Amino acid sequence: xxxxxxxxxxxxxxxxxxxxxxxxxxxxxxxxxxxxxxxxxxxxxxxxxxxxxxxxxxxxxxxxxxxxxxxxxxxxxxxxxxxxxxxxxxxxxxxxxxxxxxxxxxxxxxxxxxxxxxxxxxxxxxxxxxxxxxxxxxxxxxxxxxxxxxxxxxxxxxxx
Numbered sequence: 001x002x003x004x005x006x007x008x009x010x011x012x013x014x015x016x017x018x019x020x021x022x023x024x025x026x027x028x029x030x031x032x033x034x035x036x037x038x039x040x041x042x043x044x045x046x047x048x049x050x051x052x053x054x055x056x057x058x059x060x061x062x063x064x065x066x067x068x069x070x071x072x073x074x075x076x077x078x079x080x081x082x083x084x085x086x087x088x089x090x091x092x093x094x095x096x097x098x099x100x101x102x103x104x105x106x107x108x109x110x111x112x113x114x115x116x117x118x119x120x121x122x123x124x125x126x127x128x129x130x131x132x133x134x135x136x137x138x139x140x141x142x143x144x145x146x147x148x149x150x151x152x153x154x155x156x157x158x159x160x
Contacts, residue, residue, distance in 0.1 A: 001019070001020055001041065002018065002024075002039070003017070003021075003040075003041045003046070003047055004017045004040035004041055005043065005044065005047075005048045005052075007052055007055065010149075010153075011028055011142065011149070012029050013029055014026055014027070014028060015028075015034075015040065016048050017041070020071065021047045022047075022069050022070065023047075023121060024070070024072065024073065024120060024121070025040070025121060026051075026122050026124055027120075028122065028141070028143075030143070031122070031141045031142050032117065032139075033117060033118055033141055034141075054068060054124075055123070055124075058123070064154075065090060070124070070125070072120060073120065074118065074120070077111065078115040078118055080103055081115035084102050085099075085116065085119065085126055085127055085129070086126070088126055088129040090154055091156070093129050093130065093151065094131070095109075096109040096113045096116070096132070096133070097109045099116075100112045113139070116130050117139060117141055119141070122142060127140070127141070128146075128147045128150040
């Protein structure tokens with residue numbers, strides 16, 4: 001059973017989706033790979049109390065690591081990439097190549113990028129912390145402006 005709830009954030013509305021009471025989606029407006037609204041289920045805020053509390057603490061600069069159960073639907077490779085994303089410390093970045101190496105296949109940076117782009121739980125599974133080999137920003141489902149703002153926020157170089 002799916003449920004959803006929409007909250008405000010410094011990046012605009014965030015749609016939270018739960019599958020059987022566990023967070024399975026966090027989507028920004030106009031996000032690439034955002035599922036159709038009708039797949040989000042009934043609008044109900046009950047399963048999202050801890051998620052909302054942790055997101056508010058994160059956006060206030062009080063939380064640097066999320067501790068939430070997640071229901072992540074994806075291929076085994078995608079899930080392994082998403083696990084690696086969760087290991088990138090707050091305020092730091094990794095390249096697609098570094099993630100591929102951590103997964104044991106230095107030639108898989110393109111596949112890592114594709115899996116990164118399909119991350120269903122942005123911000124909490126910090127796909128915004130992945131950059132190009134040259135150190136520049138590359139694609140982000142929520143838009144490069146949001147990615148830059150998230151990175152600046154985590155580095156302490158910008159406040160909301």
